[in-house]
Amino acid sequence: MDYVFQFGVVWREIDALLLGGWLTLRLSALAMVFGLVVGVAGALAKASRHQTLRALARAYVEAIRNTPFLVQVLLVYLGLPSIGIRLKPDQAALLAMVINLGAYTTEIVRAGIKAVPPGQIQAGTALGLSRWQLFRFVVCLPALRAVFPALGSQFILVMLASSVVSVISAEELTAVADTIVARNFRSFEVYLIVTGLYLAMCLAFQAAFAAIHRALFARWSG
């Protein structure tokens, strides 16, 4: 191999790459918040008494989980303008991520609600709690505790998958890397450093989620 690695020219761009990492984190965090809202709505729809609502929720989850995220991104960014919805790359990326994440969190939240023992709900009802109180005091926290690890890994999966939105030039780490590669042609070096950044973000989040999980739920470990 007669190729000479040149990390120097890439190292000079480290500020731009770190900014790209920040953009990826922001995009993923926004997607997570909205995706969780969609997921809770989806889980409630799946538990609904209306058959149509249940069928719609199921169709949504199956359609998203059985098609590639890349196609979903392209459909939102290139396809939606045909019906008059024109989005900027960043908006299209966020929307695609929320739609994608919503389907997965629907299943996660549903599993969490199912994890609450029926006896506790019956006990709550016997105490005369309203539907809202029942949800707030009996279902919510144990369900959250049960699904917290799954939500954490789903967040990390979304952060990693977000590199795909660089194909529509949404602003995030991989797109920043693509720009730098177009300037200095050091593709391998740039992508190697970017891969390292993604790995660092992933490990940092795993550690953070584990710490939050301990802090939030330690007192119920009994």
Next chain:
Amino acid sequence: MVREFTAHELWFLVLAVRWTIALSAIAFVAGGAGGLVVALSRVSRSGVLAGMATAYIKVVQGTPLLMQLYLVYFGSTLLRLGSDAWTAAALGLALYASAFLGEIWRGCIQAVPRAQWEAARALGLGYPSQLRFIILPQASRIALPPTVGFLVQLVKGTSLASIIGFTELTRAAAVVNNATFRPLMVYTAVAGLYFILCWPLSLLSEHLERRLERAGASPVSFQI
């Protein structure tokens, strides 16, 4: 000249599905072989081997598939192995699959009760025979549902090969879209084709899992 999106264009997309299937199949077979090595290293008594397999799984699961494909693609150019998108895509996806399958199968091997290992040793079987005749047959039964489930991930993952220039379904969609300018129709059709590939696999995985749960219920209660 702008072409219409007709049955002819749709047929072009349908034909591109074979490349998606071929790439998935190659990545699955090669990744399966690699995954077995990773899984066996992970459960081996050698600390170094287990540590290396753990690090490999962590790195692959902690980085985007797109970056892995980029590194394999640009890396193989540096190593003068040529810049063939087909090889890079297959190799990249196989490495990705071997980490995920390795981790899935590690869990399945460790789910086989310890007593099975002990009994196999008591029968005088060597380590390879213990694995071959006692452990792996039992582990593979547990492994089937999550393996089929991962196959769905892999088929969806092949869409990223389009970004490094391999012509499969998603890339064919870009070609058709550039000629017809009907993105909504083209990408809806493509999403539909992926769905037709993936949904039966998802259903099969769920079905196998339920069957395993039903079958698995009796041995557990038997132990108590």
